[in-house]
Amino acid sequence: ILNVEQSPQSLHVQEGDSTNFTCSFPSSNFYALHWYRWETAKSPEALFVMTLNGDEKKKGRISATLNTKEGYSYLYIKGSQPEDSATYLCAFNDYKLSFGAGTTVTVRA
Amino acid sequence: GAGVSQTPSNKVTEKGKYVELRCDPISGHTALYWYRQSLGQGPEFLIYFQGTGAADDSGLPNDRFFAVRPEGSVSTLKIQRTERGDSAVYLCASSSGGPNAEAFFGQGTRLTVV
Numbered sequence: 001i002l003n004v005e006q007s008p009q010s011l012h013v014q015e016g017d018s019t020n021f022t023c024s025f026p027s028s029n030f031y032a033l034h035w036y037r038w039e040t041a042k043s044p045e046a047l048f049v050m051t052l053n054g055d056e057k058k059k060g061r062i063s064a065t066l067n068t069k070e071g072y073s074y075l076y077i078k079g080s081q082p083e084d085s086a087t088y089l090c091a092f093n094d095y096k097l098s099f100g101a102g103t104t105v106t107v108r109a
Numbered sequence: 110g111a112g113v114s115q116t117p118s119n120k121v122t123e124k125g126k127y128v129e130l131r132c133d134p135i136s137g138h139t140a141l142y143w144y145r146q147s148l149g150q151g152p153e154f155l156i157y158f159q160g161t162g163a164a165d166d167s168g169l170p171n172d173r174f175f176a177v178r179p180e181g182s183v184s185t186l187k188i189q190r191t192e193r194g195d196s197a198v199y200l201c202a203s204s205s206g207g208p209n210a211e212a213f214f215g216q217g218t219r220l221t222v223v
Contacts, residue, residue: 034212051208089151
């Protein structure tokens with residue numbers, strides 16, 4: 001069982017503020033690192049699939065970086081909005097997805 | 110269909126009963142995953158199919174759990190002699206296969222064992 005850890009477990013952000021959180025994963029035998037966003041009462045949806053060390057991906061106000069050598073990825077939310085409230089899951093994919101426990105983000109208006 | 114479909118969306122069953130949970134993946138997706146999500150935790154891997162065969166069933170908690178995918182499309186997760194600890198949201202996902210392929214999730218089946 002692969003050890004994928006996310007921190008913090010939860011965070012509260014004021015609307016307009018920026019925030020970031022971490023995913024750590026095994027640095028050996030790396031294939032891909034996925035980020036998913038899971039809103040209440042919906043299915044998890046893919047944000048990014050990252051494969052290369054130093055990769056940076058961006059979708060709107062959300063971006064992610066990847067360091068495969070040290071085994072971590074950061075997800076950034078710039079100018080948080082209430083609609084960003086969700087649980088953000090990272091998953092290490094070496095043919096099956098092994099998920100972390102997620103970081104639950106609550107954006108207060 | 111356009112997305113991954115799971116039925117039923119909710120299932121309440123009595124302890125000791127048998128249940129089947131169904132997953133209809135996106136057409137053409139060869140990889141299919143089952144996960145279980147309990148409150149406050151991330152999705153816990155149960156089993157992964159590549160085509161018709163279970164490529165990895167190491168996450169099935171015990172022999173009461175079994176899953177099939179006989180034609181490489183629809184999959185059924187079967188739980189025998191259900192226990193209260195089996196109560197969780199069971200998620201199914203499919204992908205075109207390979208580590209770079211994003212997974213598409215169904216809405217999940219919320220199983221409650223009373």
